[in-house]
Amino acid sequence: MAPKSHKKLLTQLLLGTAAMFGFGFALVPLYDVFCDITGINGKVDLTPAKYSSTETSNREVKIQFIAVNNESMPWSFKPTQASLRVKLGKTYQTAYWAKNLTANYMVAQAVPSVAPSEAAQYLQKVDCFCFNRQPLNAGEQREMGLAFNVLAGMPEHIKTITLSYTLFDITATSAKDVASNN
């Protein structure tokens, strides 16, 4: 019996292995798409809303604002308003306040998250300080603006939306970029 060619099968299996290695990495963007659709995790886009809804409604919901400092992020960081009652479809402005309490220049990145997670896709940020890195000099303080609206199509059972911002210290990683900008 002539042995069947191992080469062809071997090539196919090796290609399969390589493809699955690639698939592992492809899961990263796939997951983002999946999150966009399902709002898993309350993950929110870090780019401005591409369209703002013109449809308004008289329904009101409560929006709560929360500030979280990630580990070793020593800034003082809080919302200027703890909560707002908002009409669906209307754009609102609010702000967070931050102060760099250290004696060093620091750069922060705020990461938004929404609870309940299914509300994430209805909360549209028109403008947000989380779109950019936030540098503060030693002792400097600043109000950082946020403009948003809640889409009218949001399911009836959602009465309260909590928007949280976690502040991360990214001084170390952004040092390079700053140097090249100056």
Added chain:
Amino acid sequence: MSTGTEQLVESELDTQEAHAHHGPAKGISRWFLTTNHKDIGSMYLWFSLVMFMTGGCMALLIRAELFQPGLQFLEPAFFNQMTTMHGLIMVFGAVMPAFVGLANWMIPMMIGAPDMALPRLNNWSFWILPFAFSIMLMTLFMEGGGPNFGWTFYAPLSTTFAPPSVTYFIFAVHMMGISSIMGAINVIVTILNMRPPGMIMMKLPLFVWTWLITAFLLILVMPVLAGVVTMMLMDIHFGTSFFNAAGGGDPVLFQHIFWFFGHPEVYIMILPAFGIVSEIIPTFARKKLFGYSSMVYATSSIAFLSFIVWAHHMFTVGIPLMGELFFMFATMLIAVPTGVKVFNWVATMFRGSMTFETPMLFAIAFVVLFSIGGFSGLMLAIAPADFQYHDTYFVVAHFHYVLVPGSIFSIMAGVYYWLPKWTGNYYDEKMGRLHFWLSFVGINITFFPMHFVGLAGMPRRVPDYALQFADFNAVSSVGAFLFGFSQLLFIYNVVCCIRKRNQATDRVWEGAHGLEWSVPSPAPYHTFTKPPKVD
């Protein structure tokens, strides 16, 4: 086939491969350079035994610490390294290599092939392993200690907050991933290309079938594991943010990718066990396996379902309602093909003519105790209830029931079953039975009380616990030492079986069927150099 035909085969081929045919090379280089599937199979099995004892010692350290509330032997930091290493070593060092060892020994002999299809690759895939695990174990002696983030190594505990040795851990995982993938490729090519004429797929022994499916699972998921540790490596050293929220990443993404690998991995550790048990029960029931084709289909559907249930490990991370429902239903569905398998085994025993030699005892215990693990698995699948079970000792009890009296018992059953064929001698049956009963009792004393402490609210991976969990933990620890030390009997029995003459017949077991029993005992260094006739 008898020794007569074997001699005939040898004399025919002597001219071509005269050198190889006088048996194995002498000296240590035999083991380094061998491409013989039996040698490599033996090395895999010995390696896995060493790892089993190493991981077992770690388990005993853990149980010693948990014998009483309070900290007695281990610092919490070292305790975490022990739980992590115990998991990694048992999964990647003990169970998986043992199955690969059995595959190496048995698949060519069961399908009637002269060797594995890619013998040099085979040598490689084994010899990577000792190095991978040396690196892994070395981390324990490094500054900051070894991996301490659990065998599931969730980010950011395993990235931003990991000890410096995590890089070596990643390297070791890469190496064993490569080893597994090469082993799996070899198994697939052997089974698909090396069958003699007449050995059609639906005639393959079930051990071969389950291994074929396992090998495909390995090829599909081990690269994903390689991918996820590569992402960790990049996050740690190259400033990427796959799992770091600060840079737009997501720690939960890690869990999704990990369990996309992790859940099929669980089946990688149990499907070959199904195969072994499906070989042993018919032999000792002296009756053909009930529902051969449904066994094949059930195994395939379990393998398929394993890809769409991963998030049941993550019910508490905050998945939307629809996601929870989907993963709950998909997970519950696995109970159907698993049930079919158990029913088939019971139906095979029903109206058979059973004897209870050691392999059969282990196989029957497998069916019962694996089913108990299956039941707790079904309970864990119920998402609302999982909010109470998740990350408690109930989960620990569940997966130890499917892995220890599941995978490990099946491996021991397989070793006792095929040992006379490998060595040409019967093992000591009395000692085998004693080993079984001590293990059976030990295992249940160890793991059954874990259900209770888990339900009562004891979280897993804690070095110390509240007083109400003390009694059952003490019982568990006693059982663990009983189980651990009775394994010395197993080693003694195996060594005696190799050294003492107690000539086994070619068929070995009265009810044994299949090509592997048609060669002499011990199986000669080269078997089926001429394809057997299969009817």
Added chain:
Amino acid sequence: MNLILSAKNLSRICSYATVSVLFFTVPTVYADWQLNMREGVTEISRAIYDLHMVIFWICVAIAIIVFGVMLYSVIYHRKSRGAKAHNFHENLYVEIAWTVIPMVILIGMAVPATGTLIKMYDARESDLDIQVTGYQWKWRYQYLESGVDFFSSLTTPQEQIVGDAEKTENYLLEVDNPMVIPVGLKVRFLITANDVIHSWWVPDFAVKKDAIPGFINESWTIVEEPGIYRGQCAELCGKDHGFMPIVVEVKSKADFDIWVSEQLLAQAEKAKSAEKRWNLDELMVLGEEVYTKSCAACHQASGEGIPGVFPALKGSLIVQGDPAAHINLVLNGKPGTAMQAFIDQLSATELAAVITYERNAWGDSLGDIISPSQIAKMKQ
């Protein structure tokens, strides 16, 4: 390697081991052979308990049937009894039956499970919102409406853990500041983490949600009976994962309101205490207390740390050097390490006290005082 193994412990363990091997029980002080899940004190926890029991009994029933048939075969169909093997190995109808029947049973289980799950995801308006943040290895509770804000960490003394003192009733399940919530009202938990993933779990409420850094998760409960309920962190979060319990005190609405106003008052007092003049002895006493609670887990009570993991403070250049650098490190932490920023976690007085303590304990007495007012200025 980091094994602690004192001769005293060893001998005690050995004697326990002997006792329990001989009698199969451990000293009866601990006797509590709880076998089952707790029913809990909320509608959800009871629904889950019922679901758990239903599925458990279904599994038991299936087990009795399957193992019964097997046991019957093992007893009656053995060769030693002269059993002859029959020759059947397929039966389409039987195989269809044992595929379909489990399907039906599973659907029967899925229906109540789905119902319970939908109830758990109920998003009706809450009466009280609490932000729960997991830290290595403590919890922070922030009441969004009232502004009450505190940390909650383990109070079980180290002596009990290492066995130098008798373990008391709530060993490892006791904290300095429990969460307090009102009975009968809907409380919403907004759960997140500061460093690694934790999981906030109170078995009696059947609330378990992962706390993930950068993301916010929500869960809720309505507790029906006042009382004290205890839970633990359920996700491996590093060295002291086993030592960050959760205690929730459920009070009547009136008592809860009193508690809130007391808390607010105490918070204001604490802030004010920084204005007072503190002398070295006062700071050292408070400092040791704070150190034991917030620093000793890593740097150890002796200040010697754990080599290679947590640096020693005793003899450290920072502790013996410029106070400004020392203050900066304690307040702002060290990025990329386990050293947290304590500026939010401790009051100005506590910070001043602990820094003073670190500079004067363990024999490297520098005699310098860090004044609370100095820290208070840095906190604004």
